[in-house]
Amino acid sequence: MTHSTDKLGGDVLKSHGCGALRAEHAGQTVSLAGWVHRRRDHGQLIFIDLRDRDGLVQIVVRPDDHPDAYAAANDVRGEYVLRVEGEVVERSDATRNPNLPTGDVEVVATSVHVLNAAKTPPFSVSEDDDVNELVRMQYRYIDLRRPTMIAALELRHRLNQFIRDFMTERGFLEVETPILVAATPEGARDYVVPSRLTPGAFYALPQAPQQFKQLLMVAGVERYFQIARCFRDEDLRADRQPEFVQLDLEWSFCEEEDILGLLEELFSQAAAALRPDLTVPRPFPRLTWQEAMERYGSDKPDLRYGLELSDCSDIAETSGFGVFSSTIANDGRVRGIVMPGGASLSRRDVDGFTNLAKTMGAPGLVSLQFSADPAAATEDDVRSPVLRHLGIADARRIGERCGASAGDLVLLAAGEAGMVSTVLDGIRRELARRLDLIDDTILNFGFITDFPLVEWDDDGQRWDALHHPFTAPNEADAALLDSDPANVRARAYDAICNGFELGSGSIRIHQRDLQLQVFELLGIDAKEAQQRFGHMLDAFEYGAPPHGGFAFGIDRVAMLLAGTENIREVIAFPKTMSASDPMTGAPMPIAVEQLDELHLLVQQAESADQSAGG
RNA sequence: GGCCCCGUGGUGUAGCGGCCUAACACGCCACCCUGUCAAGGUGGAGAGCGGCGGUUCGAAUCCGCUCGGGGUCGCCA
Numbered sequence: 001m002t003h004s005t006d007k008l009g010g011d012v013l014k015s016h017g018c019g020a021l022r023a024e025h026a027g028q029t030v031s032l033a034g035w036v037h038r039r040r041d042h043g044q045l046i047f048i049d050l051r052d053r054d055g056l057v058q059i060v061v062r063p064d065d066h067p068d069a070y071a072a073a074n075d076v077r078g079e080y081v082l083r084v085e086g087e088v089v090e091r092s093d094a095t096r097n098p099n100l101p102t103g104d105v106e107v108v109a110t111s112v113h114v115l116n117a118a119k120t121p122p123f124s125v126s127e128d129d130d131v132n133e134l135v136r137m138q139y140r141y142i143d144l145r146r147p148t149m150i151a152a153l154e155l156r157h158r159l160n161q162f163i164r165d166f167m168t169e170r171g172f173l174e175v176e177t178p179i180l181v182a183a184t185p186e187g188a189r190d191y192v193v194p195s196r197l198t199p200g201a202f203y204a205l206p207q208a209p210q211q212f213k214q215l216l217m218v219a220g221v222e223r224y225f226q227i228a229r230c231f232r233d234e235d236l237r238a239d240r241q242p243e244f245v246q247l248d249l250e251w252s253f254c255e256e257e258d259i260l261g262l263l264e265e266l267f268s269q270a271a272a273a274l275r276p277d278l279t280v281p282r283p284f285p286r287l288t289w290q291e292a293m294e295r296y297g298s299d300k301p302d303l304r305y306g307l308e309l310s311d312c313s314d315i316a317e318t319s320g321f322g323v324f325s326s327t328i329a330n331d332g333r334v335r336g337i338v339m340p341g342g343a344s345l346s347r348r349d350v351d352g353f354t355n356l357a358k359t360m361g362a363p364g365l366v367s368l369q370f371s372a373d374p375a376a377a378t379e380d381d382v383r384s385p386v387l388r389h390l391g392i393a394d395a396r397r398i399g400e401r402c403g404a405s406a407g408d409l410v411l412l413a414a415g416e417a418g419m420v421s422t423v424l425d426g427i428r429r430e431l432a433r434r435l436d437l438i439d440d441t442i443l444n445f446g447f448i449t450d451f452p453l454v455e456w457d458d459d460g461q462r463w464d465a466l467h468h469p470f471t472a473p474n475e476a477d478a479a480l481l482d483s484d485p486a487n488v489r490a491r492a493y494d495a496i497c498n499g500f501e502l503g504s505g506s507i508r509i510h511q512r513d514l515q516l517q518v519f520e521l522l523g524i525d526a527k528e529a530q531q532r533f534g535h536m537l538d539a540f541e542y543g544a545p546p547h548g549g550f551a552f553g554i555d556r557v558a559m560l561l562a563g564t565e566n567i568r569e570v571i572a573f574p575k576t577m578s579a580s581d582p583m584t585g586a587p588m589p590i591a592v593e594q595l596d597e598l599h600l601l602v603q604q605a606e607s608a609d610q611s612a613g614g
Numbered sequence: 615g616g617c618c619c620c621g622u623g624g625u626g627u628a629g630c631g632g633c634c635u636a637a638c639a640c641g642c643c644a645c646c647c648u649g650u651c652a653a654g655g656u657g658g659a660g661a662g663c664g665g666c667g668g669u670u671c672g673a674a675u676c677c678g679c680u681c682g683g684g685g686u687c688g689c690c691a
Contacts, residue, residue, distance in 0.1 A: 187691030
């Protein structure tokens with residue numbers, strides 16, 4: 001036989017995969033093994049759809065020639081595990097099933113063996129029902145049998161494979177780094193592992209292999225990558241899991257262009273290989289962070305649609321509307337977004353947007369509904385709760401500034417700049433959904449560049465690294481490090497796609513002095529720096545090459561390639577929003593003996609009905 | 615930590631103060647049926663409505679608390 005695409009055949013128990021059989025196999029005697037997808041009993045004729053990882057094939061069982069096979073088939077139920085022997089027969093024209101890849105053939109069974117019976121599963125494998133996720137997770141091994149889930153696992157496998165090949169071809173070396181590492185107080189909350197041998201001491205699970213990969217650069221690896229497991233103990237989201245997988249890469253003697261160019265190739269080639277049906281616009285658009293925030297209010301804007309924001313702060317500043325003028329007087333901003341055709345919305349609908357804004361921290365929204373072109377609008381043409389305060393002149397200017405036309409709705413948010421961005425970003429995404437502007441046949445990748453190096457943390461009263469403390473400042477802004485840290489740009493960049501952040505990277509600091517200067521800015525003095533990051537600082541003194549890198553979430557890329565908005569759909573065994581696993585019960589209390597060995601004392605009883613006290 | 619949504623037979627839903635000793639679809643069980651492929655037909659079993667407490671003559675239905683799931687803001691170097 002010539003080279004076959006059948007991956008599941010050739011076993012002792014199984015000569016072919018169910019999904020692999022075609023007309024060309026007609027006449028062959030085959031042995032198949034798989035699960036009963038469906039069974040159709042016609043009395044003196046039983047059809048069984050036998051399913052394995054690659055697909056389905058119809059088995060026909062008749063009592064006359066093979067009574068034993070028929071008897072076995074009679075007792076078979078859904079999800080029974082069978083081994084079937086028989087002959088592949090081309091179907092008559094009237095009985096072909098064009099909906100099935102194997103629909104031109106069927107297997108006439110000569111024997112049917114039940115390898116294992118099965119209880120009726122808690123939900124259907126054969127129907128694509130919307131089953132409660134808790135139940136799916138409790139029985140994940142059944143959930144994963146569903147063809148869409150198997151397909152997601154395979155997609156992910158192929159993505160990983162693609163990445164390994166791609167990186168290898170470009171000279172990157174896959175190096176594994178430790179999972180038990182030192183805790184880092186900065187950044188996300190660490191998952192922590194108590195040390196038995198060093199009482200009172202703890203490892204942390206890595207949030208990312210950051211320091212190790214930089215040290216690999218100092219070690220002369222030059223080009224490193226790893227499909228790395230990362231852990232962050234933060235609240236979860238639809239696109240966030242406590243443990244996730246990144247393509248982590250680091251590159252010596254590289255500049256921003258090298259990395260962004262590599263990523264563009266990687267993402268577009270991966271998409272072309274795995275989802276040739278999707279459109280990937282190239283070149284990937286690049287926006288500075290500043291520009292992204294101005295135009296979209298987000299550092300991960302969905303670029304598949306417009307709905308850009310407009311700044312109306314100057315109009316607001318001189319406005320007779322006190323809320324606006326005082327906002328500007330207090331260093332706030334007033335910005336707006338247009339909903340095309342929104343002038344006809346009811347008060348109730350407009351209130352819906354206001355309520356959405358309130359959930360994101362806005363005191364409210366100002367709405368202006370223009371029934372005429374804003375440039376020529378009279379008071380009768382503008383519907384707004386604040387028209388009286390604003391005046392028709394400013395209403396016109398705002399309408400024009402935002403680019404509204406007759407029939408449009410303008411929504412304005414006023415207040416602190418960050419809040420205004422958050423709110424309008426949320427409104428923008430909601431508008432896109434309502435106006436059906438989201439094209440799900442496009443993967444719109446992009447890069448965000450020139451992030452600020454640091455941001456002021458009001459709670460901690462200090463500067464925090466926006467990316468991480470090893471990010472190099474833009475050389476042009478070096479002078480501002482002491483005088484005006486907020487305006488120092490970092491040599492940091494993010495990759496985005498369809499409104500998701502895929503990952504981020506930067507050119508790193510490779511000089512001890514500059515690193516110390518940045519630590520200083522972050523409130524880490526020389527002594528503390530030496531204590532906590534001495535190995536990095538020392539390494540920089542032993543011939544550290546200039547280097548930079550990137551890391552992106554493989555789960556998220558897989559999610560986008562799979563066409564879902566939920567990361568759990570592309571993870572074999574995900575955790576719930578409360579970071580638990582309903583199948584295994586993790587996390588769970590451990591025995592007192594185990595705690596003792598680890599020198600741990602648990603503060604509270606885990607629940608009131610247990611006798612173990614505080 | 616805040617806010618929003620959800621929890622009714624195995625699954626998905628309906629019911630939203632008495633008509634509910636809870637309805638429908640799929641699934642399940644039994645029987646019939648030789649060409650179906652979401653097979654078909656007939657019959658049947660299966661939940662007391664996440665838990666606790668309240669309001670009421672009466673609670674799946676209203677209220678409070680609680681548990682669980684989902685979503686989101688904060689958070690996520």
